[in-house]
Amino acid sequence: MAASSRFASLGLLLFAAHFAVFLASAGAAAGSSLSSTFYDALCPRAHDIVRHVIQDARVADPRIPASLNRLHFHDCFVNGCDGSILLDDELPAIQSEKHVPANKNSARGFPVVDAIKSALEKACPGIVSCADILALAAEISVELAGGPRWRVLLGRRDGTTTNIQSANNLPNFFDPLNVLQQKFRNVNLDDTDLVALQGAHTFGKVQCQFTRQNCTGGQARGALENLDRVTPKVFDNEYYANLLRGRAQLPSDQVMLSDPAAAATTAPIVHRFAGNQRDFFQNFAVSMVKMGNISPLTGSAGEIRKNCRRVNRRGY
Numbered sequence: 231m232a233a234s235s236r237f238a239s240l241g242l243l244l245f246a247a248h249f250a251v252f253l254a255s256a257g258a259a260a261g262s263s264l265s266s267t268f269y270d271a272l273c274p275r276a277h278d279i280v281r282h283v284i285q286d287a288r289v290a291d292p293r294i295p296a297s298l299n300r301l302h303f304h305d306c307f308v309n310g311c312d313g314s315i316l317l318d319d320e321l322p323a324i325q326s327e328k329h330v331p332a333n334k335n336s337a338r339g340f341p342v343v344d345a346i347k348s349a350l351e352k353a354c355p356g357i358v359s360c361a362d363i364l365a366l367a368a369e370i371s372v373e374l375a376g377g378p379r380w381r382v383l384l385g386r387r388d389g390t391t392t393n394i395q396s397a398n399n400l401p402n403f404f405d406p407l408n409v410l411q412q413k414f415r416n417v418n419l420d421d422t423d424l425v426a427l428q429g430a431h432t433f434g435k436v437q438c439q440f441t442r443q444n445c446t447g448g449q450a451r452g453a454l455e456n457l458d459r460v461t462p463k464v465f466d467n468e469y470y471a472n473l474l475r476g477r478a479q480l481p482s483d484q485v486m487l488s489d490p491a492a493a494a495t496t497a498p499i500v501h502r503f504a505g506n507q508r509d510f511f512q513n514f515a516v517s518m519v520k521m522g523n524i525s526p527l528t529g530s531a532g533e534i535r536k537n538c539r540r541v542n543r544r545g546y
């Protein structure tokens with residue numbers, strides 16, 4: 231199997247770390263019917279195809295891995311991981327989630343998802359869901375930036391509807407800690423998941439209008455800054471060191487340390503991950519698998535969209 235040969239070449243140390251992650255992933259998968267071997271028979275090159283398109287895309291746009299990683303998060307927190315964030319407006323039936331405040335002029339990478347989908351449709355038509363493309367892209371993006379690898383669980387099908395109310399309730403940069411914790415708990419993610427997953431802010435960009443400094447340098451509201459000011463392009467644990475220095479970009483990052491309730495909940499986890507990158511990587515991988523398990527459509531539910539931007543016409 232292609233995935234095993236990739237793992238075999240990594241050496242003993244890495245193998246041990248990944249094995250731990252794999253065990254944990256398998257545990258997380260116990261309650262779902264997703265499987266890391268789902269496409270092995272029908273689309274064995276799926277992982278490689280997604281990887282190649284992302285590798286090409288990031289030559290022109292180095293931010294693409296971060297943007298794709300965030301799409302999986304915004305997909306899974308709204309109606310579960312069903313590819314709903316990818317749907318364009320088809321009014322009156324479908325109102326796109328792309329227009330809600332958390333996504334508008336912010337969520338990006340959609341043309342790259344289209345390119346991945348076309349490449350997959352050429353290789354194995356009608357097999358790989360758009361929701362699974364986001365899950366694979368999220369992992370590959372982290373791996374390409376130097377972060378951990380994990381076995382992505384697959385077999386999600388695509389939804390045929392959006393959920394604007396839920397998209398309007400995505401975690402917000404000005405949410406206090408207790409609200410962030412509640413929004414994560416609502417989808418079965420605990421404090422460790424919250425701290426680990428926000429570690430994705432180790433790469434990618436933020437508009438200064440959302441930062442704690444709030445464009446006080448006189449920049450335009452949409453001016454971009456690095457989320458991780460120290461090692462912006464590398465997926466590492468420097469994000470947590472930034473928090474310890476009081477230098478997180480988003481209020482929702484810093485609250486995990488500064489909120490009065492943090493001392494007994496999230497702050498010890500921030501300290502742990504700041505001091506041990508391997509611990510962070512293992513937990514990040516496990517939490518990504520947990521997030522990817524949020525209410526997937528499986529079996530005969532939903533569909534395999536032909537075009538990630540629209541639901542299939544009846545009869546397809």
Ligand code: HEM
Nearest residue numbers: 296297300303336401402403427430434435436437440482
């Ligand atoms: C805990 C709640 C979270 C909040 C409030 C939050 C908020 C934000 C905000 C405001 C931005 C900047 C958007 C912009 O300037 O247009 C951002 C970027 C980003 N977020 Fe989060 N986020 C959260 C959790 C997560 C999670 C769980 C992940 C992934 C697992 C993630 C991955 C990213 C990435 C990679 C970027 C950079 C995207 C890019 O450069 O295009 N975030 N986030």
